[in-house]
Amino acid sequence: MSVTPTTPTETRSWYYRNQQAITPWLFLAPGILFFAVYVIVPIFQSFSISLYEWDGLGTAEYVGLRNYEDLYWEFVDRDAFFVSLKNNVIWLVMYLLAIPAGLFIALFLNQTVTGIRLYKSLFFFPFVISQVVVGLVFSWFYDPTFGLLNSFLGVFGLGPVNVLGNENLVTYGIIFAGLWPQTAYCMILYLTGLNAVDPEQIEAGRLDNAKGLKMLWYIILPQLRPATFIAFVVTIIGALRSFDLISIMTGGGPFGSSRVLAYYMFEVALSEYGFRMGYGAAIAVVLFVIMMGFIAYFLWSMYREEKGAH
Amino acid sequence: MRSMIKCAVAALVTSTALAGPVSAELNGDLKIFLDTSNPAPRATMEAMISRFQEQHPDLNIETTVIDREAYKTQIRNFLTADTPDVATWYAANRMRPYVEAGLFEDVSDLWAEPEIAENLASTKGAMTIDGKQWGVPYTYYQWGVYYRKDIYEELGLSEPSNWEEFKANCQAIVDSGRACFTIGTKFLWTAGGWFDYLNMRTNGFDFHMDLAAGKVSWEDERVKQTFMNWKELIDMGAFVENHQTYSWQEALPFMVNGEAAGYLMGNFAVAPLREAGLTDDQLDFYQFPAINADVELAEDAPTDTFHIPANASNKEAAREFLRFVVSADEQTEINNGANLGQLPVNAKSSVDDDKFLNQGFEMLSSNSPGGVAQFWDRDAPAEMAKVSMEGFQEFMVKPDELDKILAKLERARGRIYK
Numbered sequence: 001m002s003v004t005p006t007t008p009t010e011t012r013s014w015y016y017r018n019q020q021a022i023t024p025w026l027f028l029a030p031g032i033l034f035f036a037v038y039v040i041v042p043i044f045q046s047f048s049i050s051l052y053e054w055d056g057l058g059t060a061e062y063v064g065l066r067n068y069e070d071l072y073w074e075f076v077d078r079d080a081f082f083v084s085l086k087n088n089v090i091w092l093v094m095y096l097l098a099i100p101a102g103l104f105i106a107l108f109l110n111q112t113v114t115g116i117r118l119y120k121s122l123f124f125f126p127f128v129i130s131q132v133v134v135g136l137v138f139s140w141f142y143d144p145t146f147g148l149l150n151s152f153l154g155v156f157g158l159g160p161v162n163v164l165g166n167e168n169l170v171t172y173g174i175i176f177a178g179l180w181p182q183t184a185y186c187m188i189l190y191l192t193g194l195n196a197v198d199p200e201q202i203e204a205g206r207l208d209n210a211k212g213l214k215m216l217w218y219i220i221l222p223q224l225r226p227a228t229f230i231a232f233v234v235t236i237i238g239a240l241r242s243f244d245l246i247s248i249m250t251g252g253g254p255f256g257s258s259r260v261l262a263y264y265m266f267e268v269a270l271s272e273y274g275f276r277m278g279y280g281a282a283i284a285v286v287l288f289v290i291m292m293g294f295i296a297y298f299l300w301s302m303y304r305e306e307k308g309a310h
Numbered sequence: 311m312r313s314m315i316k317c318a319v320a321a322l323v324t325s326t327a328l329a330g331p332v333s334a335e336l337n338g339d340l341k342i343f344l345d346t347s348n349p350a351p352r353a354t355m356e357a358m359i360s361r362f363q364e365q366h367p368d369l370n371i372e373t374t375v376i377d378r379e380a381y382k383t384q385i386r387n388f389l390t391a392d393t394p395d396v397a398t399w400y401a402a403n404r405m406r407p408y409v410e411a412g413l414f415e416d417v418s419d420l421w422a423e424p425e426i427a428e429n430l431a432s433t434k435g436a437m438t439i440d441g442k443q444w445g446v447p448y449t450y451y452q453w454g455v456y457y458r459k460d461i462y463e464e465l466g467l468s469e470p471s472n473w474e475e476f477k478a479n480c481q482a483i484v485d486s487g488r489a490c491f492t493i494g495t496k497f498l499w500t501a502g503g504w505f506d507y508l509n510m511r512t513n514g515f516d517f518h519m520d521l522a523a524g525k526v527s528w529e530d531e532r533v534k535q536t537f538m539n540w541k542e543l544i545d546m547g548a549f550v551e552n553h554q555t556y557s558w559q560e561a562l563p564f565m566v567n568g569e570a571a572g573y574l575m576g577n578f579a580v581a582p583l584r585e586a587g588l589t590d591d592q593l594d595f596y597q598f599p600a601i602n603a604d605v606e607l608a609e610d611a612p613t614d615t616f617h618i619p620a621n622a623s624n625k626e627a628a629r630e631f632l633r634f635v636v637s638a639d640e641q642t643e644i645n646n647g648a649n650l651g652q653l654p655v656n657a658k659s660s661v662d663d664d665k666f667l668n669q670g671f672e673m674l675s676s677n678s679p680g681g682v683a684q685f686w687d688r689d690a691p692a693e694m695a696k697v698s699m700e701g702f703q704e705f706m707v708k709p710d711e712l713d714k715i716l717a718k719l720e721r722a723r724g725r726i727y728k
Binding site for chain 1: 379382383386389390407408410411412413495496497498551552554555687692693695696700701703704707718721725
């Protein structure tokens with residue numbers, strides 16, 4: 001058999017020649033596809049819908065930037081949009097309390113005594129149960145007539161306080177309920193972080209006579225920076241997308257004073273009385289811009305850190 | 311061979327003829343979507359559908375029951391994609407978005423049939439948009455004041471026949487350490503009921519409808535008068551405290567426990583009140599009394615309806631189902647006390663012998679000359695209903711903010727009606 005050997009480069013297919021470059025993209029393709037279809041494209045769709053007036057059923061009417069103009073006037077008149085935006089800011093600030101609270105519990109639980117695994121699980125438990133359940137439990141807790149909170153206050157001759165019925169307290173009441181699972185989340189992040197703390201550095205700190213708060217501030221916390229960063233990111237995002245608790249506990253009430261942007265968007269576009277898709281999309285765009293600000297900041301600081309590491 | 315086939319065919323024909331005594335031979339699938347998710351209405355509907363199935367054995371009926379609140383948002387999806395053949399909804403303005411989007415089938419042909427035209431005349435108006443009918447009603451119910459008769463007797467009070475008596479009663483009840491009325495405004499619409507009655511009694515049905523249609527300013531003196539009447543009750547302490555935190559169901563215990571003496575509600579409140587242990591000796595009903603003697607009494611009587619989506623695939627069977635639902639016998643059956651416990655829409659049906667149904671039927675048929683409204687959130691456009699009911703709730707909590715609230719509603723009016 002004398003067959004003229006063909007040179008390998010000729011038989012090799014185009015794919016074979018380029019597989020080093022292509023394979024990663026092939027593996028990424030499903031992810032990219034779904035990310036594009038379900039995340040990227042809808043962003044642009046939201047932008048475009050926000051320029052229309054549309055009830056979701058009939059034909060859409062192009063109105064330019066009128067939806068944004070309406071939002072602006074709602075802001076100036078201190079109407080629903082203003083309230084939502086204000087509540088979003090309150091959420092952002094108050095929700096961050098979950099980070100120190102989580103850190104505190106993590107430090108407290110980071111010890112070896114009998115049954116510590118059980119205690120850790122119990123502290124982590126609220127994060128596992130559904131937000132809906134958390135909301136229900138807390139609305140019973142706050143109930144002005146039968147709730148535990150008012151029975152408790154009654155012992156000291158205080159109250160009753162209708163937390164969820166008072167337009168000044170309602171947002172704080174909901175945030176407090178939200179902090180319960182969020183603290184558990186931050187706690188678990190810090191617990192894993194604490195596992196990675198270098199014992200030698202602690203030893204060295206001890207030799208230099210560091211203890212208590214000084215030890216925490218100068219030796220432990222710097223090593224927990226990655227955990228803090230992640231906790232910060234998830235808490236900020238969690239605060240901006242707060243929706244379930246509001247929907248369960250108050251439905252945005254009383255008279256719309258516990259709305260946040262995410263809930264307001266749902267209300268005008270998709271709820272029982274909502275038929276303003278364009279307006280809802282405009283709110284979504286505003287929310288997107290705010291989130292984008294944070295996300296850009298996070299990406300930038302992550303980038304800077306990686307650069308610094310090299 | 312041929313004779314055998316003939317035989318078989320003949321046998322088949324006779325057997326189907328025996329099985330289906332009703333003339334219409336319906337087959338294929340019939341998909342029915344219901345929002346009657348509460349236990350009693352659900353059982354009623356399922357029993358009714360099984361009776362329809364018996365009449366049309368060849369029809370493959372598929373029933374889907376969706377949670378009543380969830381239904382209100384899901385309807386927009388299922389009317390456009392994966393459409394059922396029959397769906398429940400509400401009358402008047404509440405069906406307008408779907409009618410205007412061409413998603414409901416025009417069923418004027420059914421309304422032209424004598425059987426329906428003659429017997430359902432009273433609800434025709436509520437089903438009509440642009441001179442055409444877009445569905446059929448299957449039940450309606452009265453609104454009014456349900457009250458604790460034993461408490462009234464204890465305090466020596468009687469059913470009020472005018473606004474002065476109404477307020478005097480209320481004052482007596484408040485003085486006895488109770489609230490006159492329980493209400494839970496968390497989901498807003500209950501406050502809409504109060505507004506309906508106060509405004510219809512103060513300014514009349516026509517004015518009320520003009521307001522719902524956006525023809526009158528919210529800052530009009532007459533609207534203010536309605537709120538002033540409301541404010542009298544609020545300042546008196548007529549309503550239970552913290553109502554903004556409760557749903558209408560959560561407000562029931564106040565009445566059951568005797569902490570509140572009455573409830574302005576639809577007739578559907580009777581069933582849970584009875585279940586909670588109130589007997590008919592303790593519970594009674596009166597029509598909301600006149601406030602302004604110059605306007606005729608008008609009532610709220612929301613109508614629940616069946617529609618055929620425009621994209622339905624088996625419209626013939628769907629039409630037959632609609633005919634079946636409004637037939638006199640079915641109407642008597644599904645609206646009786648053991649089932650929906652509401653009023654039948656067919657004039658030839660009989661009203662079940664229930665104290666509240668009889669009073670309601672009497673009231674709506676002879677003592678509501680001004681007209682019959684559907685309910686605020688069905689008469690006003692959805693957006694306006696939402697904004698205004700939020701305003702009503704705020705007003706009930708902070709009555710002194712009235713001017714600010716009305717200014718906000720007036721701004722909303724300028725935006726919503728064009």
